[in-house]
Amino acid sequence: MNTSKTYAGIPREYAQLEKSNIVLIPVPYDGTSTWGKGADKGPDAFLDASENMELYDIETDSQVYKQGIFLAEPLTGFESPEAMVEAVHQVTKSYITKRKFVTLFGGEHSISIGTIRAFNECFDNLTVLHIDAHADLRAEYDGTACNHACAVYEASKTTNLIQVGIRSMDITEKKYMDEEKTFFAHDMSVDEYWSDNVIDMLTDNVFITFDLDAFDPSLLPSTGTPEPGGLMWYETLDFLKRVFEAKNVVGFDIVELCPNEVDKSSDFLAAKLYYKMLSYKFKDINEDEAYDNAFTEKEKSQKTGVKFETNED
Numbered sequence: 001m002n003t004s005k006t007y008a009g010i011p012r013e014y015a016q017l018e019k020s021n022i023v024l025i026p027v028p029y030d031g032t033s034t035w036g037k038g039a040d041k042g043p044d045a046f047l048d049a050s051e052n053m054e055l056y057d058i059e060t061d062s063q064v065y066k067q068g069i070f071l072a073e074p075l076t077g078f079e080s081p082e083a084m085v086e087a088v089h090q091v092t093k094s095y096i097t098k099r100k101f102v103t104l105f106g107g108e109h110s111i112s113i114g115t116i117r118a119f120n121e122c123f124d125n126l127t128v129l130h131i132d133a134h135a136d137l138r139a140e141y142d143g144t145a146c147n148h149a150c151a152v153y154e155a156s157k158t159t160n161l162i163q164v165g166i167r168s169m170d171i172t173e174k175k176y177m178d179e180e181k182t183f184f185a186h187d188m189s190v191d192e193y194w195s196d197n198v199i200d201m202l203t204d205n206v207f208i209t210f211d212l213d214a215f216d217p218s219l220l221p222s223t224g225t226p227e228p229g230g231l232m233w234y235e236t237l238d239f240l241k242r243v244f245e246a247k248n249v250v251g252f253d254i255v256e257l258c259p260n261e262v263d264k265s266s267d268f269l270a271a272k273l274y275y276k277m278l279s280y281k282f283k284d285i286n287e288d289e290a291y292d293n294a295f296t297e298k299e300k301s302q303k304t305g306v307k308f309e310t311n312e313d
């Protein structure tokens with residue numbers, strides 16, 4: 001990856017760390033995927049597509065890149081999934097403590113284990129809004145807890161985990177799933193109020209982990225494990241916009257873009273989704289002022305894992 005370039009080719013004056021309100025951390029990691037390989041190529045394809053995207057957002061009448069978007073060094077070269085998770089955790093936290101709005105682009109979903117751990121250490125009463133076709137609630141898979149199939153297991157124990165778009169899981173995941181906080185795709189398809197019901201369950205501080213396979217594969221085929229019956233574009237944007245308006249979204253990651261030569265529309269969708277989410281976040285924030293993410297590192301003595309009770313057995 002050529003790290004001398006800026007995100008979306010924005011002018012350098014908007015791409016320096018000190019002046020940027022937003023940080024983008026690419027994590028081209030694909031160490032544990034089981035079927036479609038290639039999520040390690042996701043960040044490059046996403047960045048290429050972003051360079052070919054208009055930087056004016058019609059809907060919000062804004063150019064969010066003027067908030068400053070710092071493209072961090074990609075995180076690569078890990079010898080184990082555990083080392084990757086720890087590096088993502090530490091690097092994410094380092095930018096949160098610089099009071100930036102921190103975003104990440106994967107890579108497979110295992111990167112989110114480290115991301116969520118960092119946000120949960122820095123923000124009280126965190127909701128993890130998990131948008132995905134898959135439940136990702138396994139405690140361990142293929143001999144490690146840092147597998148993509150385990151992406152939100154830890155979050156289910158330590159945060160207010162809300163799962164949206166789910167349509168594939170193993171029966172063993174049921175014991176970790178809180179069905180009250182799970183929005184299955186087959187229910188969403190016949191319930192026009194699903195997004196209201198999701199928003200009602202969010203706490204004030206929300207981290208969004210967005211697995212692109214939540215989208216219907218007719219929209220986004222370039223992902224490792226496509227599942228029929230997914231989200232469509234405008235219902236997704238409408239939902240996200242309302243979440244950003246109603247809550248303090250503290251950061252997000254987007255994962256599981258698995259690009260191929262034939263289909264470029266998936267790369268472009270990912271680029272637009274990322275920019276849309278930033279546009280919703282910053283639409284009422286003056287670009288001349290330094291953003292304050294208002295993080296409050298939890299007291300070291302506070303044990304994570306007791307904040308949100310789940311029915312463990």
Ligand SMILES: [Mn+2]
Binds near residue numbers: 134
């Ligand atoms: Mn998934």
